[in-house]
Amino acid sequence: MANPISLPLYEKIPRKNTLQKILDIIIFFLLLYFLIYRLLHLKNHGTTWLLAFICESWFTFTWVLVLNMKWNPVIFKTHPNHLLQAAGETDELPSVDIFVTTADPVLEPPIINVNTVLSLLAVDYPAHKLACYVSDDGCSPLTYYSLVEASKFAQLWVPFCKKYDIQVRAPFKYFFNDPVITLSDSTKEFQHERKRMKEEYEELCHKIDVAVQKSMPPCDFIGDFVEFSGVECKNHPTIIKVMWDNKEGLPDGLPHLVYISREKKHKHPHHYKAGSMNALTRVSALMTNAPYILNVDCDMFVNNPKAILHAMCVLLGSKSESEIAFAQFPQVFYDGLKDDPYGNQMVVLQEYMARGIAGFQGPFYGGTGCFHRRKIIYGLSPDNVASVNGKLVEDIFSKIGNSKELTESAIDALEGKTGTPANQSLQSRIEAAYKVADCGYEYGTSWGTKLGWIYGSTTEDMQTGLRIHKRGWRSAYCTPNPPAFLGCAPSGGPTTMTQQKRWATGLLEILLSRNCPIFAFLFEKLQWRQCLAYVWLLTWGLRPVFELCYAALPAYCIIADSHFLPKVQEPALYVPVALFLTYNIYTLSEYLRTGQSVRAWWNNQRMARVTTLTAWLFGFFSVMLKPFGLSETVFEVTQKEQSIDIGGADDEGRFTFNESPIFVPGTTILLVHLTTLVVSLLKLQHPPADHHDMHGSGLGETFYSGWLVLFFLPFFKGLFQKGRHGIPKATIYKSATLAFLFLYWCKRTAMTG
Numbered sequence: 001m002a003n004p005i006s007l008p009l010y011e012k013i014p015r016k017n018t019l020q021k022i023l024d025i026i027i028f029f030l031l032l033y034f035l036i037y038r039l040l041h042l043k044n045h046g047t048t049w050l051l052a053f054i055c056e057s058w059f060t061f062t063w064v065l066v067l068n069m070k071w072n073p074v075i076f077k078t079h080p081n082h083l084l085q086a087a088g089e090t091d092e093l094p095s096v097d098i099f100v101t102t103a104d105p106v107l108e109p110p111i112i113n114v115n116t117v118l119s120l121l122a123v124d125y126p127a128h129k130l131a132c133y134v135s136d137d138g139c140s141p142l143t144y145y146s147l148v149e150a151s152k153f154a155q156l157w158v159p160f161c162k163k164y165d166i167q168v169r170a171p172f173k174y175f176f177n178d179p180v181i182t183l184s185d186s187t188k189e190f191q192h193e194r195k196r197m198k199e200e201y202e203e204l205c206h207k208i209d210v211a212v213q214k215s216m217p218p219c220d221f222i223g224d225f226v227e228f229s230g231v232e233c234k235n236h237p238t239i240i241k242v243m244w245d246n247k248e249g250l251p252d253g254l255p256h257l258v259y260i261s262r263e264k265k266h267k268h269p270h271h272y273k274a275g276s277m278n279a280l281t282r283v284s285a286l287m288t289n290a291p292y293i294l295n296v297d298c299d300m301f302v303n304n305p306k307a308i309l310h311a312m313c314v315l316l317g318s319k320s321e322s323e324i325a326f327a328q329f330p331q332v333f334y335d336g337l338k339d340d341p342y343g344n345q346m347v348v349l350q351e352y353m354a355r356g357i358a359g360f361q362g363p364f365y366g367g368t369g370c371f372h373r374r375k376i377i378y379g380l381s382p383d384n385v386a387s388v389n390g391k392l393v394e395d396i397f398s399k400i401g402n403s404k405e406l407t408e409s410a411i412d413a414l415e416g417k418t419g420t421p422a423n424q425s426l427q428s429r430i431e432a433a434y435k436v437a438d439c440g441y442e443y444g445t446s447w448g449t450k451l452g453w454i455y456g457s458t459t460e461d462m463q464t465g466l467r468i469h470k471r472g473w474r475s476a477y478c479t480p481n482p483p484a485f486l487g488c489a490p491s492g493g494p495t496t497m498t499q500q501k502r503w504a505t506g507l508l509e510i511l512l513s514r515n516c517p518i519f520a521f522l523f524e525k526l527q528w529r530q531c532l533a534y535v536w537l538l539t540w541g542l543r544p545v546f547e548l549c550y551a552a553l554p555a556y557c558i559i560a561d562s563h564f565l566p567k568v569q570e571p572a573l574y575v576p577v578a579l580f581l582t583y584n585i586y587t588l589s590e591y592l593r594t595g596q597s598v599r600a601w602w603n604n605q606r607m608a609r610v611t612t613l614t615a616w617l618f619g620f621f622s623v624m625l626k627p628f629g630l631s632e633t634v635f636e637v638t639q640k641e642q643s644i645d646i647g648g649a650d651d652e653g654r655f656t657f658n659e660s661p662i663f664v665p666g667t668t669i670l671l672v673h674l675t676t677l678v679v680s681l682l683k684l685q686h687p688p689a690d691h692h693d694m695h696g697s698g699l700g701e702t703f704y705s706g707w708l709v710l711f712f713l714p715f716f717k718g719l720f721q722k723g724r725h726g727i728p729k730a731t732i733y734k735s736a737t738l739a740f741l742f743l744y745w746c747k748r749t750a751m752t753g
Ligand SMILES: O=c1ccn([C@@H]2O[C@H](COP(=O)(O)OP(=O)(O)O[C@H]3O[C@H](CO)[C@@H](O)[C@H](O)[C@H]3O)[C@@H](O)[C@H]2O)c(=O)[nH]1
Pocket: 100, 101, 102, 103, 104, 108, 135, 137, 271, 272, 273, 276, 296, 297, 298, 299, 366, 367, 368, 458, 459, 460, 461, 499, 502, 503, 506, 635, 636, 637, 638, 639
């Protein structure tokens, strides 16, 4: 920095949360009290009480984990204007390599990808310090064609955005969501240019649309497209294309833009997104070797043009170099469905959990909207920052692979020598880049184990972030207003389930591997409370076991005419009632405080149960069956949609289903509880003359059964609907069979027991 930094670049401010702490504690003591009550009465009751005790111990345990995470929240406040003052000229700002990953032109429409790239090219940051790399795991000529066309449009779009200081630089958002009122008080010139820009953008959309319709760009695989001729997406050589080279290094030109589709061969593990991030790391090392790396998913456009400056505030702050490894921005979604019907917009989760752990070592790495330091991706630990010596370098790079150029560039990165040799075009470095994008390059190297993004889990982000934290690094949580990046949240039942299943699977894979955070706490530098936060997250895939068991208990008790909750006559009943009320008021207040509706709260409560009992249950099974070769964990890409008006407005947010077996458990639970609800309301278990009030099932079980039916209401509606909104007949039959078997088993055990 030219000037000594006088004003702070960022502040870490603790947030007060006294009321929340009180409620946290009340809930904790209620849970504890209930556990003691169970223990004291365990003798008088059978297995049901023991099971209930185990499940409730688990719930108490997760509550302790939650409490730990939420206890001391902090807010990072960043000051980009101080940074600009301190940097004097913008020439002082460091370079950033930007990675965008895409994998499938159908699930991830090229127009979405194009908008993300355009918004990135147009950020407020000196263009000669930026390079944007797009990795295409789909090796799709369509994606490439769209990017070529987009890079032409960018020549107009980027200067336009900068000239008029446009706020939202993803054209689809700018043209179709910007209120027209701003136009009335603008100049003629602006209006004219805006109109032209809109026409150009529509032209671009049209071209991409036509190509997508024909699923083929208008190119006949000649010239620039010849490499794409005859490629299969899982079997093809590397393709690297420099689409734009900012040769003169103009600060107000356009950033470099490079397309990469790494080599793939059948039967060669390519490690999904982690693999492509590693290929991007190597290729970019040879081409631009920036000290900072920003990575976004293809649907995450830049919504705040100062995003990079905000991140730099944190990363360049005085002590940061030896402390903060990465700056994570929250995942915020655009055009989210009203009231979050699928419970996947994660507002409350990020507001309270992420801010909470921001006070320990820092937020988890979320896979997108994150700035990393290149040298830490190469494995540098905090103790070595000040003393990068030959021995260390040798240590780290003995396993980087056999590219001399890569080793050299990596040593430069470690020693803080940034950038690539001057007056060399990107094109001239492409040959070396091809070599490191080969799928055989990683054989015998540490890529995916010690270097780069870590393999072995479908949530490579958590795994990689954990690896960084356990070396003792911290991370920072940047939450500028407006949000820096916006992406798509899944907008249908099946897509949500696919995503949640992948998460539960990946997280459980980490928990059960050598990378388990407990080991990292014991033997490495993961802090205790950070470790607990990881445990909270990584045990998502274990929750279905306990929740399923707890959902079976009331059903069993009603059929067997016994009880596992205190009866109305018992004062102990106040404990679960108080828990139920406090918990719901507590969670509701979180939704209201983050500006969401009561409906959104309800939807999230419901989806938390639905997701756990369906998608996460499948995640659990897929991890358990993997060692026996009975399942394979794959990264299934989430479907992304730009506009969600499929089938009219009233349709929106109504649960959608498909043939997937993932809907069987949910339907089964619903059918079981519908039956038991009827049974208990009509008191069908025992003849009316028989009054064994103290032992039979009571109000508690009936209420619980009814509450579960309410949670599964979308499934109930699904029983009677057709098409996307209906549960397929086959799923209903399977579920009915399972439900019948379960109820029959309950009845038998009750009679013999
Ligand atoms: O073989 C693959 C599969 C996926 N991707 C890319 O990975 C990104 C994330 O995939 P997506 O289907 O959008 O998954 P989400 O569940 O929405 O993503 C969240 O969860 C992932 C881990 O499961 C993280 O990698 C993401 O950053 C995080 O946003 C997308 O850009 C994909 O193009 C690849 O590059 N190669």
